Amino acid sequence: MPIESVNDFVVRFANVNGSGSASANELFARSVLRMGVPVSPRNIFPSNIQGLPTWYEVRVTEADHLGARGGVDLMVAMNPQTWDKDVASIEPGGYLFYDSTKPMPPSRFRADITVIGMPLTEICNREYSDPRQRQLFKNIIYVGALSALLNMDVNEIEKLIGEQFKSKEKLIAPNIHALHLGRDFALQNLKCPIGLQVRRADKVGDRIFIEGNSASALGAVYGGATVCAWYPITPSSSLAEAFSRHCARLRVDPETKENRFAIVQAEDEIAAVGMVIGAGWNGARAFTATSGPGISLMQEFLGLAYFAEIPSVIIDVQRGGPSTGMPTRTQQSDLLLCAYASHGDTKHVMLFPEDPAEAFDFTALSFDLAERLQTPIFVMLDLDIGMNHRLSRPLAWDDARRYDRGKVMTAAELEAGKDFGRYLDVDNDGIPFRTYPGTHPTRGSFFTRGTSRDRYARYTEEGGPYVDNMQRLLKKFETAKGLVPRPVRRNADKPGRFGIIYYGSTSPAMDEAHDMLIAQGIALDLLRVRGFPFHHDVAEFAGAHDAVFVVEQNRDAQLRTLLVNELNLDPAKILPVLQFDGTPITARFIARAIGDHLDSRKVVPLHKVVS
Amino acid sequence: MTYIVKPRFHHPALPKNALGYTHRDYEGSVSTLCAGCGHDSISAAIIQACFELNIEPHRVAKLSGIGCSSKTPTYFLGQSHGFNSVHGRMPSVMTGANLANRELIYLGVSGDGDTASIGLGQFAHLIRRGVNMTYIVENNGVYGLTKGQFSATADRGSKSKRGAINADSSIDLVAMALQLGATFVGRSFSGDKKQLVPLIMAAIEHKGAAFLDVISPCVAFNNHPGSTKSFDHVREHNEAVNRLDFISGRSPIAVDYEPGAVEIVEQHDGSKIALRKLDGDYDVHDRRGATNFLLERAAAGEIVTGLLYVEPDGEELHDNLKTVKKPLNTLGERELCPGSGALDKFNASLR
Numbered sequence A: 001m002p003i004e005s006v007n008d009f010v011v012r013f014a015n016v017n018g019s020g021s022a023s024a025n026e027l028f029a030r031s032v033l034r035m036g037v038p039v040s041p042r043n044i045f046p047s048n049i050q051g052l053p054t055w056y057e058v059r060v061t062e063a064d065h066l067g068a069r070g071g072v073d074l075m076v077a078m079n080p081q082t083w084d085k086d087v088a089s090i091e092p093g094g095y096l097f098y099d100s101t102k103p104m105p106p107s108r109f110r111a112d113i114t115v116i117g118m119p120l121t122e123i124c125n126r127e128y129s130d131p132r133q134r135q136l137f138k139n140i141i142y143v144g145a146l147s148a149l150l151n152m153d154v155n156e157i158e159k160l161i162g163e164q165f166k167s168k169e170k171l172i173a174p175n176i177h178a179l180h181l182g183r184d185f186a187l188q189n190l191k192c193p194i195g196l197q198v199r200r201a202d203k204v205g206d207r208i209f210i211e212g213n214s215a216s217a218l219g220a221v222y223g224g225a226t227v228c229a230w231y232p233i234t235p236s237s238s239l240a241e242a243f244s245r246h247c248a249r250l251r252v253d254p255e256t257k258e259n260r261f262a263i264v265q266a267e268d269e270i271a272a273v274g275m276v277i278g279a280g281w282n283g284a285r286a287f288t289a290t291s292g293p294g295i296s297l298m299q300e301f302l303g304l305a306y307f308a309e310i311p312s313v314i315i316d317v318q319r320g321g322p323s324t325g326m327p328t329r330t331q332q333s334d335l336l337l338c339a340y341a342s343h344g345d346t347k348h349v350m351l352f353p354e355d356p357a358e359a360f361d362f363t364a365l366s367f368d369l370a371e372r373l374q375t376p377i378f379v380m381l382d383l384d385i386g387m388n389h390r391l392s393r394p395l396a397w398d399d400a401r402r403y404d405r406g407k408v409m410t411a412a413e414l415e416a417g418k419d420f421g422r423y424l425d426v427d428n429d430g431i432p433f434r435t436y437p438g439t440h441p442t443r444g445s446f447f448t449r450g451t452s453r454d455r456y457a458r459y460t461e462e463g464g465p466y467v468d469n470m471q472r473l474l475k476k477f478e479t480a481k482g483l484v485p486r487p488v489r490r491n492a493d494k495p496g497r498f499g500i501i502y503y504g505s506t507s508p509a510m511d512e513a514h515d516m517l518i519a520q521g522i523a524l525d526l527l528r529v530r531g532f533p534f535h536h537d538v539a540e541f542a543g544a545h546d547a548v549f550v551v552e553q554n555r556d557a558q559l560r561t562l563l564v565n566e567l568n569l570d571p572a573k574i575l576p577v578l579q580f581d582g583t584p585i586t587a588r589f590i591a592r593a594i595g596d597h598l599d600s601r602k603v604v605p606l607h608k609v610v611s
Numbered sequence B: 001m002t003y004i005v006k007p008r009f010h011h012p013a014l015p016k017n018a019l020g021y022t023h024r025d026y027e028g029s030v031s032t033l034c035a036g037c038g039h040d041s042i043s044a045a046i047i048q049a050c051f052e053l054n055i056e057p058h059r060v061a062k063l064s065g066i067g068c069s070s071k072t073p074t075y076f077l078g079q080s081h082g083f084n085s086v087h088g089r090m091p092s093v094m095t096g097a098n099l100a101n102r103e104l105i106y107l108g109v110s111g112d113g114d115t116a117s118i119g120l121g122q123f124a125h126l127i128r129r130g131v132n133m134t135y136i137v138e139n140n141g142v143y144g145l146t147k148g149q150f151s152a153t154a155d156r157g158s159k160s161k162r163g164a165i166n167a168d169s170s171i172d173l174v175a176m177a178l179q180l181g182a183t184f185v186g187r188s189f190s191g192d193k194k195q196l197v198p199l200i201m202a203a204i205e206h207k208g209a210a211f212l213d214v215i216s217p218c219v220a221f222n223n224h225p226g227s228t229k230s231f232d233h234v235r236e237h238n239e240a241v242n243r244l245d246f247i248s249g250r251s252p253i254a255v256d257y258e259p260g261a262v263e264i265v266e267q268h269d270g271s272k273i274a275l276r277k278l279d280g281d282y283d284v285h286d287r288r289g290a291t292n293f294l295l296e297r298a299a300a301g302e303i304v305t306g307l308l309y310v311e312p313d314g315e316e317l318h319d320n321l322k323t324v325k326k327p328l329n330t331l332g333e334r335e336l337c338p339g340s341g342a343l344d345k346f347n348a349s350l351r
């Protein structure tokens, strides 16, 4: 039976990298959005520019399930190289759309799917003589065909094309022509619509469609970052590039045309973080964006920033490790690397945004935290959030908000005779005062070093002052618990014995899995962790349950390790739920893993008790 | 060993500079280096240069890496902020600091290990970016702090204190700085205060990346026969291309060298360097010529010292980045935060 579904299916486009398909596929996704139906698209791309396979997956989801679902209902198979795998991945009853210009033997198809052939190449060759045009318009032609097959509102697509080429008006008419070429062919020659349909709804609201990296970069602009130093690495490069674009738009002095920012493409990540530390030491808000291999290189400097107490922001857009690992796939596998970065006893603050809106909020916040706590702050993004467009609540900024520049002693305070000890814990929160270089002619200067020193920043190798300082750093970390974003808790209707802890990009899949579990009669309490060190609420949550599942996207259960280690929890009660194959975690996986586990514990679901 | 504060005793008769500061005001805490270490002489020259330039000490930011040489910023300019960063990576910290506040005077002090071995990459990029600062390498050809291993500037064939012969080619940081586009390049010797002080003064006043390689014998590990960085060796093989005098833009010019042998180089801020040429053919504005000359003299076993190259109106990193004149670290919400209106517009463009 062919799948019948309105506003709830997955379309996957299989393309060749560099064939210009990306913008056509995005046009398709946006058109669904314009019909008021939420979508969640994902790029699956190789670490290569041209010639290798790429996939673009669009989950059409009126129910607002923005996590990856798994499985494909409609495959748009445009890459002969991956044909067999693509055909095999279609759900039973699903649909295959392909270019039928060259005949294919029946053995290459499946009997349990609906096959829709359209001679795309032939149509293009007939219509266009320029090979580049043939390639580019082929993509728009299949979007036109899909609009007919899925019963979409073609006006919305036309409007989007108009907006896209607002500044290159000459391109509008040919694109619309190609769109209709495909649509008309489909309407005349194919059975339209198929069982999958997009029907106008009202479920998008005022949400925006944005990549996490762009949102995070804008958060850095709003958060007052003036220095950005970076070294290109997937999936973080587009963050620094977005910062450049946002700054060019928002940070150029209107009169002098001079820049209120400095962006340096460093020679490597060691230099990038060194520049951030130099700028932070000198009172500017500075950040770097990188991924796991970059953090590995930064280790020595991160220890310096921790020990010498220099505000710095490191945005880690995580990818599959270890080593070069899976450079274009997503993971949450840098938690331990960042939490305890560098040699000696260190602990670092981390923030875990769940989507672009939080990527914006937390990045802006990270600069306040870095200066308040005078330490590195890690913003833990990942490829899934960073490099995919995600439907997200609009970005918001309170104009009354002021930057928290932390404890900085001014020239006036020094002049008035206020005691300045760079590492003196004056407020019993572990946070000392600092001064910017050049503040006062005779007071407040000090020597910054990674070597041990006393409370007045004087070099010492004595054990006492060293221990005193290390203990103060712990106290400061304690203070951080109250400053990082609090966890978000959602309780089941009735108090239960089990809870789930999750974080970051797992959010949408977790939400959906939660619904699936409830439908099975399993109701669990949820806690989304948003910061490290863990807020007191986290320990409280763990203590209130017999067992807690920790859902994450790495092999070694890294957040679980931190929970057990930092909160002294009984490991037997903290149960890992792990997906780490590089694809974004799915609700199906989470629900099955937790369901199976509860079965094995012979937990009788609620509905079974009732019936 | 911990920290020794110098007694703050001001003799009323101590000479004062135009700002009313005495020499003492430019000193730091007492050096803990070996007695006779060349690095201490360089610290003294830095103190002298800053005193004579009438620099307000707190307007200097002094940065270093790790090594005996990198410890020296503690021993001069006690009223300046200092930053002893990590081994070989001071250049990046320097770059970031400079980006944050373009108004301070930046002074980087490093060793030959710190710069030519572990830090060669960062050094190269610092210079090629044209960061406005003075970078001094206190070059002893060894790792002093880790007890005498060869560094990358040790000459091929030179002998370590333990008798080992260095078989590797040496890196000439002056040649590198020239090739990488430094706009001020000089070399001197820690034992030659007369040459060194004006060179440091001119380097500090120079706008752009100023590099000084200062040969600085390590009395503990590199001052024996067979070492090419020993006091004796350097004295015997020193080939100075010029003697210079430095005249700050702020002080009246009084040069009394014989005309013909003297060239006045005016820097961007009006300060002037008076060069008394020892070799009539040497042209301080010829980057290629300087490189050739260095190679030629090195082949003859000579160490060329003096001001080797200067481009008085060089560009620096802030020019290239077109940053605002106001230091970035003084900008606040008003200048940095575009506000909710701009954000609403941005949101609207994403629907």
Ligand SMILES: Cc1ncc(C[n+]2csc(CCOP(=O)(O)OP(=O)(O)O)c2C)c(N)n1
Pocket: B066, B067, B068, B069, B070, B087, B110, B111, B112, B113, B114, B115, B138, B140, B142, B143, B144, B145, B146, B151
């Ligand atoms: C990452 C790292 N590796 C090694 C060291 C050990 N170390 C300290 S100083 C130094 C060499 C310093 O040589 P140089 O820069 O020439 O300074 P000098 O002591 O000769 O003045 C080394 C290898 C270190 N501090 N950090």
Ligand code: SF4
Pocket: B032, B033, B034, B036, B037, B038, B039, B068, B069, B140, B144, B145, B217, B218, B219, B220, B221
């Ligand atoms: S070991 Fe050498 S470089 Fe270090 S302080 Fe002693 S003399 Fe100077």
Ligand SMILES: [Mg+2]
Pocket: B067, B069, B111, B112, B113, B138, B139, B140, B141, B142, B143, B144, B151
């Ligand atoms: Mg050395």
